[in-house]
Amino acid sequence: MRLLLVEDDSMIGETVLDLLRADHYAVDWVRDGQLADTALCAQDYDLVVLDLGLPTIDGLAVLSALRARKQRMPVLIATARDAVQQRVQGLDAGADDYILKPYDMDELLARIRALLRRASGRAEPVYEHMGVSINPVSREVAVDGTPVVLSAREWAVLEPLLxxxxxxxxxxxxxxxxxxxxxxxxxxxxxxxIHGLRKKLGAGLIQNVRGVGYMVPKV
Incomplete structure (x- = not known):
């Protein structure tokens, strides 16, 4: 999964960037609203972690522009603005969730996982399909109940497909x-x-769609 982190505080940004990358997310980090808007116009992210108090363009304006372009990726507002009215404004502008600074890092990761589940149309924490189960919290993978070890990048390919x-x-x-x-x-x-995943999980799990890409078939 690829995330955009929008945070102007260098200390917070570096800490969150390291945390997300350690949890096997691909992450781009920008520090002001103009760069955030440019990145969102150029790239389709799976989720955005958005601060509100940004230089050049306020976070709410970034969010409003994002939704005006009909971009539907989840947005998690992470900010020190704790007034109820400000939270209401953020949610009404199109945010999917809100976390207040200073926040617990485990809670941040849990909220990100919940938003990604919701975006994929799933409520359950563990994905199961064709005998393969993956747990985004523990990063555990099993085939018919037998644990399988994947590399971080094999996981990054498998999760969005499954x-x-x-x-x-x-x-x-x-x-x-x-x-x-x-x-x-x-x-x-x-x-x-893909070759490594087929060897570990079975040749039929991930299929080629000629000239288009890859998919896990519906059953």
Whole structure:
């Protein structure tokens, strides 16, 4: 999953960036509202963590512009603005959830996982399909109840495919789940990770859609 972190405080930003990357998310970090708006126009993120008190453009304006463009990715507002009216304004502008600074990092991760589940149309915390189960909290994977060890990037490819069976993701879309702006992209990375997943999880789980990409079939 690829996230956009919008945070102008360097100390908070660096801490959250490290936390999210350690939890196997690909993350881009911007520090003002104009850069956030530019990034959101150029890239389709799975979720945005948005501060409100930003330089150049206020976070609420960034959020309003995002929703005006009909972009539907979840937005988690993370801010020190604790007045009820300000929270109401954020939610009414299109935010999906709100967390107040200073926040607990475990709670931040839990709220992100909950929003990603909701965005994929699932309520249950564990995904199960075709005998394969994945737990986004523990990062555990099993095939017919037998644990399987995946690398962080194999997980990053598997999770969006298994979250929405029947949805085709192109190679470039999967690359976006794997890499942030500062990462070097290997030309055949997706194919390598798909090959590894098929060996570990079964050849029939991930299918090629000729000329389009990859999918986990509906059953």
């Amino acid at each position: 979250a929405r069976p029947g949805r085709v993701l192109s190679r470039s879309q999967l690359e976006e789940k794997l890499y942030g702006w500062t990462d070097e992209i290997s030309s055949n990375a997706v194919e390598v990770y």
